[in-house]
Amino acid sequence: MDYFASLWGNIVLGFGTASSLSNLMYCLIGVGMGTVVGIVPGLGSMAAISLLLPITFHIDPTSALIMLAGIWYGTTFGGSTASILLNLPGTASNAVTCLDGYPMTKQGRGAVALFMTTIASFFGGSIGIVLLMLLSPVIAGYALNFGSTEYFALMVMGLVVASSVSGGSFLKGMAMVLVGIAFGTVGLDIYTGAARFTGGSFHLADGIKLIALAMGLFGVAEIVSSIGLVRGRTKLPPVTMGAMLPTKDEARASVGPLLRGAGIGSFFGTLPGTGPSIAAFMAYAVEKARSRTPERFGNGAMEGIVAPESANNAADQTAFIPTLSLGIPGSATMALMLGALIMHGITPGPQLIVREPGLFWGLVMSFWIGNLLLLILNIPLIGVFVKILAVPYNILVPIVLTFICIGAYSVGQVATDVYMVLFFGLLGYGMRLLALPAAPLLLGFVLGPLMEEHFRRSMLIARGDAMTFLERPISATILAVTVAYLLWMAVAALRRRGQEATA
Amino acid sequence: MNLKQRAATRRTILAGAASVTALSLALTLSAAGTAQAQVPDTVTIIVPFGAGGGVDTVTRAVADRLAQDLGVTVLVDNRPGASTMIAQTYVMGAPTDGTVLLVGTPSLSTGFALTPEAAVGDPRTLFDTVTPMAQQPYILTAGPALPESVTDVASLLDWARENPGELDLVNSGPLTAPRLAAELMGYMAEVPMVTISYQAGSQGALDVAAGRVHAGINQIVEALPQIEAGNLRPLAVTSLNRSPNYPDLPAVSETLEGFDVASWNGVFAPAGTPDEVLDAYNAAFNRVFQDESLREMFAPAGTEFVGGSREDLATRLDSEIQRWENLAQEVDLAIE
Numbered sequence: 001m002d003y004f005a006s007l008w009g010n011i012v013l014g015f016g017t018a019s020s021l022s023n024l025m026y027c028l029i030g031v032g033m034g035t036v037v038g039i040v041p042g043l044g045s046m047a048a049i050s051l052l053l054p055i056t057f058h059i060d061p062t063s064a065l066i067m068l069a070g071i072w073y074g075t076t077f078g079g080s081t082a083s084i085l086l087n088l089p090g091t092a093s094n095a096v097t098c099l100d101g102y103p104m105t106k107q108g109r110g111a112v113a114l115f116m117t118t119i120a121s122f123f124g125g126s127i128g129i130v131l132l133m134l135l136s137p138v139i140a141g142y143a144l145n146f147g148s149t150e151y152f153a154l155m156v157m158g159l160v161v162a163s164s165v166s167g168g169s170f171l172k173g174m175a176m177v178l179v180g181i182a183f184g185t186v187g188l189d190i191y192t193g194a195a196r197f198t199g200g201s202f203h204l205a206d207g208i209k210l211i212a213l214a215m216g217l218f219g220v221a222e223i224v225s226s227i228g229l230v231r232g233r234t235k236l237p238p239v240t241m242g243a244m245l246p247t248k249d250e251a252r253a254s255v256g257p258l259l260r261g262a263g264i265g266s267f268f269g270t271l272p273g274t275g276p277s278i279a280a281f282m283a284y285a286v287e288k289a290r291s292r293t294p295e296r297f298g299n300g301a302m303e304g305i306v307a308p309e310s311a312n313n314a315a316d317q318t319a320f321i322p323t324l325s326l327g328i329p330g331s332a333t334m335a336l337m338l339g340a341l342i343m344h345g346i347t348p349g350p351q352l353i354v355r356e357p358g359l360f361w362g363l364v365m366s367f368w369i370g371n372l373l374l375l376i377l378n379i380p381l382i383g384v385f386v387k388i389l390a391v392p393y394n395i396l397v398p399i400v401l402t403f404i405c406i407g408a409y410s411v412g413q414v415a416t417d418v419y420m421v422l423f424f425g426l427l428g429y430g431m432r433l434l435a436l437p438a439a440p441l442l443l444g445f446v447l448g449p450l451m452e453e454h455f456r457r458s459m460l461i462a463r464g465d466a467m468t469f470l471e472r473p474i475s476a477t478i479l480a481v482t483v484a485y486l487l488w489m490a491v492a493a494l495r496r497r498g499q500e501a502t503a
Numbered sequence: 504m505n506l507k508q509r510a511a512t513r514r515t516i517l518a519g520a521a522s523v524t525a526l527s528l529a530l531t532l533s534a535a536g537t538a539q540a541q542v543p544d545t546v547t548i549i550v551p552f553g554a555g556g557g558v559d560t561v562t563r564a565v566a567d568r569l570a571q572d573l574g575v576t577v578l579v580d581n582r583p584g585a586s587t588m589i590a591q592t593y594v595m596g597a598p599t600d601g602t603v604l605l606v607g608t609p610s611l612s613t614g615f616a617l618t619p620e621a622a623v624g625d626p627r628t629l630f631d632t633v634t635p636m637a638q639q640p641y642i643l644t645a646g647p648a649l650p651e652s653v654t655d656v657a658s659l660l661d662w663a664r665e666n667p668g669e670l671d672l673v674n675s676g677p678l679t680a681p682r683l684a685a686e687l688m689g690y691m692a693e694v695p696m697v698t699i700s701y702q703a704g705s706q707g708a709l710d711v712a713a714g715r716v717h718a719g720i721n722q723i724v725e726a727l728p729q730i731e732a733g734n735l736r737p738l739a740v741t742s743l744n745r746s747p748n749y750p751d752l753p754a755v756s757e758t759l760e761g762f763d764v765a766s767w768n769g770v771f772a773p774a775g776t777p778d779e780v781l782d783a784y785n786a787a788f789n790r791v792f793q794d795e796s797l798r799e800m801f802a803p804a805g806t807e808f809v810g811g812s813r814e815d816l817a818t819r820l821d822s823e824i825q826r827w828e829n830l831a832q833e834v835d836l837a838i839e
Contacts (some may be wrong), residue, residue, distance in 0.1 A: 349728020
């Protein structure tokens with residue numbers, strides 16, 4: 001009872017802080033800016049937050065964090081728009097949404113896709129916030145148990161489960177995963193400082209930027225391959241409220257993916273360094289693996305957009321758990337927010353919730369307000385967004401390409417990243433011609449360096465004894481589940497083949 | 504109102520605004536004394552890290568006050584990446600009239616001393632020194648993987664001697680000062696230890712707190728959350744002297760004589776910048792460092808605004824480069 005009484009007290013305290021007029025305003029600025037930045041391809045929360053950061057030194061830390069956090073989750077919320085309408089991931093964590101979102105647009109169902117991802121984002125975000133409210137200390141405690149061996153096992157599972165993301169040939173998918181891992185090795189080796197595949201140029205020392213790779217492979221490749229295919233404007237059915245709503249069957253079929261997506265997202269969000277991108281991929285892979293009709297994926301399956309969008313928004317919220325209660329920023333953007341706190345003399349860490357209840361609960365309650373604002377902002381805007389497609393191709397494409405270049409440049413203010421987008425655009429086009437899937441490459445690129453980092457660190461700590469992965473209970477369990485999954489897939493494939501043979 | 508009239512009105516408004524700015528600028532200029540005779544109207548300080556990091560926030564706070572002191576416009580421009588080499592390259596080629604300054608960090612010395620073939624050049628000849636800015640010690644901590652008897656540097660080294668080859672030390676990257684501090688400590692005490700690199704020092708501090716790694720050398724802000732939660736035992740600071748912000752914490756040098764590694768930053772200018780410009784900046788920066796509000800703002804992170812002469816910074820850079828070059832000759836710094 002005490003627990004609920006104090007929880008209720010905290011909720012009231014937090015809501016009081018979050019609903020003050022100035023904090024409401026900062027929340028609105030944050031989520032509004034996040035939405036814009038999310039919609040514009042390539043511009044990420046990082047750029048927006050670093051722009052606003054100097055302002056935050058002059059305002060109350062709670063307000064500052066409410067605004068910065070609004071940008072952070074608002075970006076993911078809005079990031080699906082360009083994925084769905086233009087096959088351009090607004091942020092890297094929305095790349096998976098391209099796979100089924102864009103086919104839906106081609107089928108004239110873009111408005112439904114946007115509506116459903118908005119709902120999914122809101123739902124996933126809400127689950128994430130509930131967990132943040134109820135379980136922060138518990139989750140922070142179990143995160144302590146995740147060391148490099150556990151991370152490595154998790155990455156292996158991720159790679160195996162998600163290699164099923166691509167449609168078509170399994171071999172082609174695996175080959176693309178390997179190519180992705182190869183691209184991931186570019187840059188300075190984090191253990192020796194040796195330059196790998198940088199061609200002697202220090203511009204590649206920090207490696208290839210994820211957003212450059214994602215935008216090139218998906219967006220630019222799409223633009224290049226559609227040249228000459230699209231003349232004038234695409235024909236679009238008029239968008240009414242009715243056209244936005246899914247069919248009853250689709251709505252019913254979305255409930256499971258929404259819940260599973262939120263669960264997967266919440267889990268990965270709490271692990272620093274993995275975050276929303278991997279969460280989205282895993283959610284997609286799980287839906288595809290569970291589906292009785294996996295062939296629909298990649299051709300506009302509703303589950304293929306709601307699960308990842310629910311997952312990445314849930315991950316966005318739970319990512320605050322390690323940041324605030326362990327002082328470990330899960331991403332560069334989170335590190336900026338930590339910086340803002342430290343500037344105000346507040347040390348994030350296990351003591352934060354106790355010492356700064358007003359800040360913590362104010363922030364958490366502002367997430368509710370922010371998510372509601374996003375819902376209210378986004379649904380009426382769907383009609384506007386869909387009109388983007390009515391813009392003539394010869395006007396839309398140059399604008400979009402310009403934004404892509406600005407976005408790529410804004411990440412690190414170096415021209416190399418813009419060339420990278422071009423390079424991956426051409427590569428992506430070539431891959432399309434050869435029917436090689438882009439998603440596994442992106443996944444290999446994300447997971448490869450993480451796997452290497454954790455594998456080598458585990459081996460360093462264990463002094464080269466590979467048994468460490470089986471001796472530690474959590475990593476042994478994860479690896480066992482992975483093997484079981486592989487076996488299950490193999491049996492299922494054999495059975496299918498058997499059925500086909502008898503049929 | 505037709506278009507032409509509207510444009511004309513706008514011009515008048517703009518001109519009005521410009522003259523107001525000019526007036527206020529003139530006022531601040533006359534108030535600022537003689538220093539501005541040497542320094543340009545606008546100066547851009549290049550920060551080699553992204554916005555929001557420790558160096559960036561310190562620089563921005565200093566820049567605000569420098570602008571007031573000199574009565575000029577001070578811009579902060581982030582050019583992160585490639586272990587500060589992107590920023591170095593930018594400043595190397597910048598005009599030598601004092602319009603561009605660089606915030607230098609230990610990366611200047613570690614990069615050149617350890618991987619000279621990959622560095623952009625010798626920082627001692629590429630840049631003129633303006634002033635040392637801030638300094639913060641790294642902190643040596645022990646976690647639950649070490650017995651309770653390890654309470655200071657001496658007992659840590661004893662434990663390492665009794666368990667040869669066992670001690671793991673967390674740091675934030677192979678070419679960073681914390682890593683070299685660990686190697687230097689091992690070399691000076693003649694105790695072997697394994698350094699384990701993390702991309703984020705805070706992740707490393709967590710591994711120490713969780714008992715996966717024995718000890719760590721971290722920035723104070725990275726280790727502070729776990730120290731406050733009682734999961735990490737602070738053993739010492741790595742600077743030559745104790746930190747005035749943490750006077751109870753001994754310095755490693757009290758056990759290993761002369762041990763002195765710190766995270767520092769200093770202001771540099773492209774080589775060839777006139778002496779009177781450098782002197783004017785040096786004086787202005789050092790006035791700013793006396794600002795009490797500035798000092799208080801960064802005290803919790805252990806940051807001290809040391810300031811000093813142009814020569815102080817040159818000496819620091821030179822001695823660090825020599826120290827790391829010597830260490831690299833004595834110890835095999837490559838990690839297999």
